[in-house]
Amino acid sequence: MKIAVCIKQVPDTSVRVKIAPDGKSIDAAGVEHVINPYDEYALEEAVRLKEQVAGSEITLVSLVPDKAQQIVLKALAIGADKAVHIKADNVPNDSLAVAKVLAEELKLGSYDMIFFGKKAVDYDNHQVGAIVAEILNLPCITGCTHYEYSGGKITAYREIEGGVEVYEVVPPVVFTQEKGPHEVRYPQLRELMAARKKPIATKQPNFSAPIMQTVELSYPPPRPAGKIVGKGVEAVPELVRLLREEAKVI
Amino acid sequence: MNSVLVFVEQRQGRIKQSSLEALSEGRRLAKKIGSTVSALVIGNQIDSLVNEISKFGPDFVILVQHNALANYSPDGYRDAFLEVVKQEQPKVILVAGTAMGKDIAPRIAAKIDAGLATDCLAIEITDDAIIATRPVFAGKVLQKLKITSSTKIATLKPNTFRTEEVSTKAPSIKKITPQIDPSKWRAVLRGIQEPEAKKQDVSEASVIVSGGRGMKGPEGYKILEDLATALGGTVGASRAAVDAGWRPHAEQVGQTGKIVSPNLYVACGISGAVQHQVGMANSKVIVAINKDPEAPIFKFADYGIVGDLFEVIPALTREVKKLYGKE
Ligand SMILES: Cc1cc2nc3c(=O)[nH]c(=O)nc-3n(C[C@H](O)[C@H](O)[C@H](O)COP(=O)(O)OP(=O)(O)OC[C@H]3O[C@@H](n4cnc5c(N)ncnc54)[C@H](O)[C@@H]3O)c2cc1C
Ligand SMILES: Nc1ncnc2c1ncn2[C@@H]1O[C@H](COP(=O)(O)O)[C@@H](O)[C@H]1O
DSSP: OEEEEEOOEEEOTTSOOOBOTTSSSBOOTTOOEEEOHHHHHHHHHHHHHHHHSTTOEEEEEEEEOGGGHHHHHHHHHHTOOEEEEEEOSSOOSOHHHHHHHHHHHHHHHTOSEEEEESOOTTTOOOOHHHHHHHHTTOOEEEEEEEEEEETTEEEEEEEETTEEEEEEEOSSEEEEEOOOSOOOOOOOHHHHHHHTTSOEEEEOOOOOOOSEEEEEEEOOOOOOOOEEEEETGGGHHHHHHIIIIISOOO | OOOEEEEOOEETTEEOHHHHHHHHHHHHHHHHTTOOEEEEEEESSOGGGHHHHHTTOOSEEEEEEOGGGSSOOHHHHHHHHHHHHHHHOOSEEEEEOSHHHHHHHHHHHHHHTOEEEEEESEEEEOSSOEEEEEEETTTTEEEEEEEOSSSEEEEEOTTTSOOOOOOOOOOEEEEEOOOOOGGGOOSEEEEEEOOSSOOOOGGGOSEEEEEOGGGOSGGGHHHHHHHHHHHTOEEEEOHHHHHTTSSOGGGBBSTTSBOOOOSEEEEESOOOOHHHHHHHTTOSEEEEEESOTTOTHHHHOSEEEESOHHHHHHHHHHHHHHHTTOO
8 A cells, every 4th residue: 555644743742832033933943843743643554554554655745945854754653664755945835835735745645544633733824725625536534533444445533522533434434633642753763763764755836826924923922820729639629619709700 | 806705514403503603793894894694504494493593693594404413424524515605605604613624615715716714713704805713723823814715715613603593584595406416425424423412512511521541440420421411511521531441532622622611611630631621611600629739720720629539520520409499
């Protein structure tokens, strides 16, 4: 099976983000980038499928700046076989433009399965995977936690409010990945070394005219400081009174 | 041509509350630009939903029905939805940010080359654009995203927009039997698994009692269930609890779980890591119960009790029951 996984870099989620002086972008200085966590989950699922189906191969497709190659290398070490690094220092924050570039590349590979994260945790746009699928006219199941493969068919599990939708689909297919039951494997030093020898093709993107743009970024108002009502069981009646009379939520 | 189209989601004949929020917002936007608002409902045998939808003041209710659309189908609902979009040519499409809404909105966007803003907190509308305010970078920043495609699509964050019942004239009803061909659908829904005990989803709950590593194990959640029941809410969990296998992922709140916005969020034995915080910081009121007075959760909780949750929670449950006269 030919599998593609689209990965993007995002700022490390535990760090502070600072708005740049232009008021429309994030100050890149000192920001550490990591693979978008949902893309890592997707890669893990792809590697599991590859382990099940002999002769499978995983290609990464990443539209990220030149200096983001470290995330591509890490993903190769986790278990991909090769990568296409489409280099762009300024990827527009326009999901349709991004999806078109990815679709153009993915079309060339005739993949049986294409994995995306359900969303990238920078701008939380939550759409690129499904858009690519529609552009390529492929079936797509979004927000899947995990998969079962048997007899050429894939069963995909998708969480909805209060339940799980179970889908059956025959490749070629696009999946977008929710956090699932499987932890992402941690690459060993040996795998990190081997990743350096795996092929990375580099390309240049052609973006369509944008229809979406950021006009302003701002910090949300901070939550007003709360209060410690008290210690232990003695504080319970006062808490209930405050919730009833001050906050009016019970 | 200039209209606002709101997708009103139903499952098993039940309309989503967040769709009614979207409908109310759609009506407000339509008023601003002097246009009409239509409610689109897709399903099978859903005529009876018109009454409830009408309370929120749509000018039109468009019912798209087919026996193959009784359950959600990504292919089927997309095709039915697109048929209506092509007829109506709306200026703005609003969709509630539910599992279904998040699935269908980008598909429509792709098919008509429209810009899509997801998880919106507010929407401004001008002659040729919408500007959506939405949380980005895990809620640490707010983005104003401008969309200038001829149709603009937005999904709205649940529990954010006000519902508004209005008494205007009854809407006109349009009934459509869509030109769909189920034999061509490729992603086939085989079934919907429901947990044995039906439980309200954290993303829709107005009260959440959430437990973290401090619960010590799966048995600990019994006292949270009791408190949640007393408050008419549901149980949530931190990632530490989910990764330990104590609770299902569906209950996880946070960056890689669900983003919730209840009226009341009670965090029990949860330290308040930033990845948890981003999932629940939009709650109206946050209560923290933690034995460590230095726990970060106390920095953003409205009310805190420092103490052993295994003592405090049962006491709180008793007090709430007393208040509601259940004991
Ligand atoms: C990419 C990424 C994504 C993540 N996504 C999420 C996410 O979606 N959701 C999420 O929650 N986390 C997420 N995390 C993990 C997050 O960083 C924290 O590790 C996690 O939230 C900690 O869970 P916790 O508060 O339950 O546990 P801990 O941090 O261990 O806190 C337990 C708390 O319980 C208190 N306690 C213990 N015993 C008692 C008692 N008897 N009575 C009262 N209090 C007690 C302790 O004082 C402590 O404060 C993510 C991390 C990463 C890197
Ligand atoms: N620049 C990019 N390069 C590669 N993949 C991307 C890029 N942007 C988005 N994706 C993929 O699309 C998914 C959803 O992203 P988004 O719609 O931006 O939240 C991500 O999890 C990635 O799998």
